[in-house]
Amino acid sequence: MSNPEAPDLTFDGMAVGDVLVDSTVTVTAESIAQFRRSIATDTATLDGLEEGYAPPTMAAMWTVPRVMFREWNVPVGGIHARQRWQCTRPIRAGSALRVRISLKEKYVRKDRPWVVFESRLSDLDGVDVACGEMTVVWPV
Amino acid sequence: MAGMTAELQVPNELPSLSWTLTQEQINAYAEVAGASDPIHVDPEFAKETPLGGTIGQGFLLFAVMAEQITRGLDHPESWLSDGVLDIRFRAPARPGDRLTMRAVRMAEERGPNDQAATYEVWCEGPDGQRLIDGTTDIPLGAFG
Numbered sequence: 001m002s003n004p005e006a007p008d009l010t011f012d013g014m015a016v017g018d019v020l021v022d023s024t025v026t027v028t029a030e031s032i033a034q035f036r037r038s039i040a041t042d043t044a045t046l047d048g049l050e051e052g053y054a055p056p057t058m059a060a061m062w063t064v065p066r067v068m069f070r071e072w073n074v075p076v077g078g079i080h081a082r083q084r085w086q087c088t089r090p091i092r093a094g095s096a097l098r099v100r101i102s103l104k105e106k107y108v109r110k111d112r113p114w115v116v117f118e119s120r121l122s123d124l125d126g127v128d129v130a131c132g133e134m135t136v137v138w139p140v
Numbered sequence: 141m142a143g144m145t146a147e148l149q150v151p152n153e154l155p156s157l158s159w160t161l162t163q164e165q166i167n168a169y170a171e172v173a174g175a176s177d178p179i180h181v182d183p184e185f186a187k188e189t190p191l192g193g194t195i196g197q198g199f200l201l202f203a204v205m206a207e208q209i210t211r212g213l214d215h216p217e218s219w220l221s222d223g224v225l226d227i228r229f230r231a232p233a234r235p236g237d238r239l240t241m242r243a244v245r246m247a248e249e250r251g252p253n254d255q256a257a258t259y260e261v262w263c264e265g266p267d268g269q270r271l272i273d274g275t276t277d278i279p280l281g282a283f284g
Contacts, residue, residue, distance in 0.1 A: 031172065038168040039203045041159030056220055057206040060199055061173035069174055076177050080198035082228045085206075090220040 002074040009072035011113045011138045014103045020117070021071055021101035024124070025062045027054055029093035035061070054091040059130045063119035067099050077139030081114070085132040089123075097129060098122050104133065113138040149284040150257050154212030154243040157204070161196050163235040169200040195232035201239075201263060201272060202227065208241035209261070209276055218282035225261070227274030233265065240264040243276065255280055 009020070035058050060083070068074060091097070098121065105116040115136050121129045163183070170176035175197040178185040186194040206225060210216040233239055243259040256277040263272035 034172045035203075038165065038172045039200065039207055040165075041157060041204060041207070053217070053220065055203065055206065056210060056216075056223060057199070057203045057225070060202065061175070065197075065199060066174040076179070078177075080229055082226075083198060083202055084224070084226040085202070086224045087220045088222065090217055 002069045002072065002076070004073055006071055006073045009068075009074045011106065011115065014106060014115065016103055016106060018103045019100060020103060021063075021067050021099055023067050023071065023099050025067065025097050025099055027059075027091055027093055027095045027097065032058065032093055052093045054093070054095075056087050057085055059087075059091055059097070059121050060085055060119075060132055062097065062099050062121065063101055063132060064117060064134055068101055068117075075139045079137035080134065081137055082135035083132065085130065087130050089127065089129045091129055095129075096124050098124060098126075113140065150245065150280065151212070151283070152245045154209060154259065156240050156242045157208035157211070158238065158240040159204070161233050161235055161237050161239055163194060166194065166196050166200065166235065169197055169203075173197070173199060175199055191232060193234055195234055196237075198229050201229075201233060204239075205241050205261060205263060205272065209243055209259075209278070212243065213278065213282040214284055215282045218279045222256070222279045223282075224256075224277040225274070226276070227261065227272050229272055231265065231269065231271045233263070233271050238266050239271070246275070257283070 032054050100120045102118050104118040107114050115138050117134045119132045123129055166180050170181050180194055180197050183194050210219060213219055241263050243261045246258045246260050256279050259276050261274050261276050262270045265271045
């Protein structure tokens with residue numbers, strides 16, 4: 001749920017290139033365990049990863065859902081249309097990550113506003129860890 | 141796995157993963173990931189929308205798809221270092237839906253320098269319709 005105390009994020013208020021988020025998050029073992037439990041299916045969750053590694057798309061939650069929703073008041077009703085995610089380095093418990101989200105594109109298609117957020121995650125030395133693009137049909 | 145290529149042992153299809161999406165799972169994911177838009181977690185709110193009920197988060201299904209892919213790899217850490225997953229959400233998944241994630245190797249590789257295998261990926265809903273579709277590029281080092 002978005003932060004109603006934060007500034008409103010609106011389609012008209014965003015411009016391509018705007019950096020909407022530039023924050024630091026910490027990956028804890030507890031959050032990895034909690035995430036694993038939340039995506040567990042009715043067969044055993046055995047992804048073959050060594051204990052302490054974050055599952056491949058876990059970092060995506062530190063982009064729009066966990067960070068943007070904390071720093072902005074984002075209107076409800078958006079439609080998650082497309083997601084691209086690229087992993088470049090494993091993430092381990094105890095890691096501190098820098099999260100940057102910028103607006104890559106905005107356009108109107110079939111009378112509906114669309115936005116593409118670009119996320120980049122890196123360690124505190126600036127080494128890329130993951131990146132993604134999230135396409136959203138913005139709520140009207 | 142059927143259809144292994146002898147020289148690289150890259151499977152033509154990764155093991156599928158089927159499970160039933162529940163409101164409890166949607167709520168658990170909302171708590172950890174912050175994806176708690178009322179359309180996901182508030183049945184009374186969702187009932188009054190055109191969707192008619194709650195739906196699973198796109199990121200949740202994305203994560204389970206990545207789980208299915210990872211399980212099918214001999215060296216999943218390779219995918220953590222150089223993997224790509226690119227999908228489109230076509231239709232919502234609802235609590236109670238039996239969902240199946242699948243990944244089938246494409247005839248034409250799209251990975252850079254022929255160092256990755258490209259798979260078509262999708263999520264089948266209870267009627268066999270594709271709720272999600274896309275591709276994943278898996279480094280060859282993840283196999284064998």
